Amino acid sequence: xxxxxxxxxxxxxxxxxxxxxxxxxxxxxxxxxxxxxxxxxxxxxxxxxxxxxxxxxxxxxxxxxxxxxxxxxxxxxxxxxxxxxxxxxxxxxxxxxxxxxxxxxxxxxxxxxxxxxxxxxxxxxxxxxxxxxxxxxxxxxxxxxxxxxxxxxxxxxxxxxxxxxxxxxxxxxxxxxxxxxxxxxxxxxxxxxxxxxxxxxxxxxxxxxxxxxxxxxxxxxxxxxxxxxxxxxxxxxxxxxxxxxxxxxxxxxxxxxxxxxxxxxxxxxxxxxxxxxxxxxxxxxxxxxxxxxxxxxxxxxxxxxxxxxxxxxxxxxxxxxxxxxxxxxxxxxxxxxxxxxxxxxxxxxxxxxxxxxxxxxxxxxxxxxxxxxxxxxxxxxxxxxxxxxxxxxxxxxxxxxxxxxxxxxxxxxxxx
Numbered sequence: 001x002x003x004x005x006x007x008x009x010x011x012x013x014x015x016x017x018x019x020x021x022x023x024x025x026x027x028x029x030x031x032x033x034x035x036x037x038x039x040x041x042x043x044x045x046x047x048x049x050x051x052x053x054x055x056x057x058x059x060x061x062x063x064x065x066x067x068x069x070x071x072x073x074x075x076x077x078x079x080x081x082x083x084x085x086x087x088x089x090x091x092x093x094x095x096x097x098x099x100x101x102x103x104x105x106x107x108x109x110x111x112x113x114x115x116x117x118x119x120x121x122x123x124x125x126x127x128x129x130x131x132x133x134x135x136x137x138x139x140x141x142x143x144x145x146x147x148x149x150x151x152x153x154x155x156x157x158x159x160x161x162x163x164x165x166x167x168x169x170x171x172x173x174x175x176x177x178x179x180x181x182x183x184x185x186x187x188x189x190x191x192x193x194x195x196x197x198x199x200x201x202x203x204x205x206x207x208x209x210x211x212x213x214x215x216x217x218x219x220x221x222x223x224x225x226x227x228x229x230x231x232x233x234x235x236x237x238x239x240x241x242x243x244x245x246x247x248x249x250x251x252x253x254x255x256x257x258x259x260x261x262x263x264x265x266x267x268x269x270x271x272x273x274x275x276x277x278x279x280x281x282x283x284x285x286x287x288x289x290x291x292x293x294x295x296x297x298x299x300x301x302x303x304x305x306x307x308x309x310x311x312x313x314x315x316x317x318x319x320x321x322x323x324x325x326x327x328x329x330x331x332x333x334x335x336x337x338x339x340x341x342x343x344x345x346x347x348x349x350x351x352x353x354x355x356x357x358x359x360x361x362x363x364x365x366x367x368x369x370x371x372x373x374x375x376x377x378x379x380x381x382x383x384x385x386x387x388x389x390x391x392x393x394x395x396x397x398x399x400x401x402x403x404x405x406x407x408x409x410x411x412x413x414x415x416x
Contacts, residue, residue, distance in 0.1 A: 036114060037113075037114050037115070037414075038114060038115040038116075038385075038414035038415075039113075039115075039385075039387065039412040039413060039414045040413075040414065040415070041062065041412070041413040041414075041415065042410070042411065042412055042413070043062040043410075043411045043413060044408060044409065044410055044411070045057050045064065045388075045408070045409040045411065046406060046407070046408050046409075047064075047075055047406070047407045047409075048404060048405070048406045048407075049075065049077035049082065049405065049407065050077065051077055051079075052077065052078070053076075053077055054067045054074055054075070054076045054077075055067075055074070055075045055076075055077075056071035056072075056073065056074045056075070057071065057072060057073050057075075057409075058070045058071055058072060059072040059073070059377065059379040059384055059386045059411070059413060060072070060379055060380075060381060060384050060415075062411075062413065070380075071087055071092070071380070072086070072087050072094070072096055072377065072379040072380050072384075072386070073085070073086060073087075073096075073326075073377060073388075074086075074087075074091065075407075080365075080367070080401070080402075080405075081350070081355075081367070082407075083324070083326075083327050084324060084326035084327055084352070085133055085322060085324045085326065086098055086132065086133055086324060086326065086377060086378075087379075087380040088132035088133050088378075088380075089132035089133040089134050090132075090133045090134055090135045090260070090322045090323070091133035091322050091324065092133075092380065093380075094379070094380025094381070094382075095378065095379075095380055095381060095382030096130075096132070096377065096378050096379055096380045096382075097130030097131055097132045097377070097378045098130060098131055098324070098325045098326050098375055098376070098377055098378075099116075099125070099129055099130055099131075099375065099376035099377070099378075100129060100131070100325075100376075101325065101328060102131075102325050102326055102328075102351075102375040102376070103328070103351040103373050103374075103375065105120075105374065105376070106372050106373060106374060107371060107372055107373060107374035107387075107389045108372070110374045110375075110376055110387040111387070111412075113376065113387065115385065115414055116376060116378060116385025116386075116414055117385075127382075130376075130377075130378045131146075131325040133322055133323065133324040133325075134146045134253065134322075134323050134324075135253065135254070135255050135260075135261065135320050135321070135322065135323065136318070136320070136321045136322065136323035137254070137255070137256050137258075137259075137268045137318045137319070137320050137321075138166050138167075138268035138269050138270045138318045139166060139254035139256075139268060140254075140323060145159070145252065146323070147159075147252055148164055148166070148270060149161060149162060149164050149166065149184075149185040149254075150162070150185060150188060150252050151284050151289060154284050154286050154289045154290070155286065155289065155290055158188075158189075159188045159197070159252055160188075160289045160290075161184070161185040161186055161187060161188065161201075161294075162185075162273060162274070162277045162278075162284075162289070163184050163185070163186065163273075163274050163277070163294065163295070163298035163301065164184065164185070164270060164271075164272065164273045164274075165182050165183070165184055165270075165271040165272040165273075165301055165302060165308060166182075166183045166184070166268055166269070166270060166271065167180045167181070167182055167183075167207065167268065167269040167270075167271045167308075167310070167311075168180060168181045168182075168183050168204075168231065168246055168247065168256070168266065168267070168268055169181075169266065169267045169268075169269075169317060170243075170246065170257075170264065170265060170266055171265050171267075172258060172265050172266065172267030172314060172317040172319055173265060173314050174314055175310075175311045175312060175313050175314050175316065175317075177207045177310055177311065178207065178208065179206075179207075180206075180207045181204045181205065181206060181207065181231050181246075182204060182205055182206075182207055182271065182302050182303070182308075183202060183203075183204040183231070183247075184202065184203050184204070184298070184301075184302055185200060185201065185202060186201045186202065186203055186216075186295050187199070187200070187201035187218075187295075188200055188201070188252060190218045190220070191220070191222065196222060197222065197251070198220070198221050198222025198223075198251045198252075199218050199219065199220055199221065199222060200218075200219050200221055200249050200252065200254075201216070201217070201218045201219075202216065202217050202219070203215065203216045203299075203302065204231055204302075205302055205303060207305070208305075209303060212300075212303050214299070214302060215231075215234050217229070217234055219236070219249050221249035221250055221251055222251065224250070225250070226248045226249065226250045226255065227248060227249050227250070228240040228245040228247075228248045229245060229246065229247050229248065229249065230244055230245050230246060231246045231247070232246075240257075240262070241263070242257065242262065242263030242264045243257075243264055245257050245262070245264070246264075246266050247266075248261070248262075255320055256268055256319070256320050258319035258320050259319035259320030259321055260320050260321060260322065261320035262320070266319070267311075267317025267318060267319055268317065268318050269309075269310070269311050269316060269317055269318065270309070271308035271309055271310065272301055272304075272307055272308045272309065274288075274297075274298045274301055276288045277289065326375065328351060330348045330349060330350045330351075330355075331348070331349045332346070332347070332348055332349075333347045333348065333349050333354070334346060334347035334359070337358075344357055344358055345357065345358035345359065346358065346359075347359050349370065349373075350370075351370065351373050351375075352369070352370060352373065352389075352390045353367045353368060353369050353370050353390060353393060354367065354368050354370055355367055356368065363395075363398060363399055363400075363401055364401065365401040366395065366398075366401045367393050367405075368393060369390045369391055369392050369393045369407075369408075370390065371389050371390065371391045371392075371410075372389075373389060373390075374387055374388065374389035375387070375388060375389070381416060383416035384413070384414065384415055384416045385413070385414040386411045386412065386413045386414070387411070387412050388409050388410060388411040388412070389409065389410060390407060390408070390409050391408050391409065391410050392406075392407075392408045393405055393406070393407055393408075394406045394408075
C-alpha cells in the first residue's frame with residue numbers, strides 16, 4: 001500500500017491527543033520585509049475552550065462569530081487538543097482555504113509576504129495553492145490532490161489511476177465483507193471527446209465473486225452537482241436517500257452514504273494498492289502509471305482476496321468526515337522513549353503547538369504554543385487574506401495539565 005505515517009502512540013490515544021499539526025520550514029526567512037504590504041490590519045483572538053465546543057473567527061470583520069454563517073477559521077475542542085477548519089469545501093460554503101501544508105513557511109517568512117497571492121520572494125501564487133477542506137474516507141489520500149485512487153503530475157497535468165482496491169460495504173456496523181463490493185478507479189477522462197476531465201471510470205465486483213466478472217461505468221461528474229451512484233444496480237440515483245446509493249462523485253472527489261455525507265451505513269476500506277506503482281518512500285513510479293496494459297494487469301487484484309487487507313473490526317470501516325490541511329500529522333522532535341522513571345519522554349510538534357511529556361521545564365502532558373510557526377488563510381469571500389499564528393497557551397494552573405486553558409492567536413489581515 002502507499003506508505004503513510006505511523007502516528008498511533010498508546011499514550012496519546014489515552015490522553016485524547018489528536019494529531020493536529022505539522023512541521024515548520026523556513027523558506028528564505030532572511031528576505032528583507034516588503035516595501036509595501038497589503039497586510040494593513042492586525043487582530044487578536046482569545047479562546048478559553050470547553051470540551052466539545054466550536055469557536056469561529058470572522059477575518060473580514062475581525063470578530064469572533066457564530067459558526068453558522070460569517071466565519072473563516074473554526075476551532076473545535078476535542079479532548080484536550082483542537083482541530084481546525086476553513087470555510088471551504090466539505091466544511092463550509094465559503095471560498096476559504098489554507099496555503100499549502102500549511103506549515104510550509106515559518107512566521108518570519110510569512111511576515112515577508114506582501115500579499116496573500118505573492119510570496120516572500122516575489123513569486124505569484126495561484127489560487128489553487130490554497131487547499132480547501134475535503135472529505136475523509138478510504139477514497140481520500142495524502143497526495144497533492146487528496147486522493148487515494150488518482151495521482152496528479154505523473155504525466156503532465158493528467159490525473160491517472162493507481163488501481164487501488166477499495167472495499168465498500170452498506171453495513172459499517174459489521175466487520176464482515178460478505179456483502180461488500182471491491183471497487184477500482186480505472187480512468188478520469190471521457191465525454192464526447194473522450195479526453196474531457198471529470199469522468200471517473202469505475203469497475204467493481206461483489207466480494208467472493210469467483211467468476212471474475214466485473215461491472216463498469218463512466219460517470220459524468222464534470223459539473224458542480226454531486227452525482228449519486230448505486231453499486232447494486234450500477235446506476236445513477238436522481239433522488240438519493242439513506243438507502244439507495246453508495247458513492248457520489250464531483251469531479252475527482254468521492255463521498256459515501258455515511259457520516260456527514262449521508263444517512264446510510266456505507267463504509268469504505270483500503271484493501272490493496274498494486275505492486276510497482278509506488279517506491280518504498282511512497283513516490284509514484286511513472287512507468288507503472290503510463291503502462292498501456294496497466295488496467296488489464298491490475299484487474300486480477302479486484303478478485304484476489306488473499307492479496308487484500310480487510311477490516312478486522314467494524315470500526316475499521318471509514319465513514320465520511322472532514323479533512324483539513326490545518327490538521328496535518330505531528331512531527332516527533334524527540335522520539336518517544338518509554339519506561340523512564342518520570343514516564344515516557346516525548347516532544348511532539350503539532351505545528352500550532354508542542355506536546356511535552358518527560359521534558360525538563362514542562363509539566364507532563366501539557367501543550368505550549370509554537371509561535372514561530374504560522375499559516376496563511378484565504379477568507380470565505382475568496383479575496384481577503386490573513387496570516388496567523390498561535391502565540392500562547394496559558395493554563396489556569398500551570399502545574400495541572402487538566403486545568404482550563406486560554407489560547408491566543410495573532411493575525412495580520414489583508415482586506416480585499
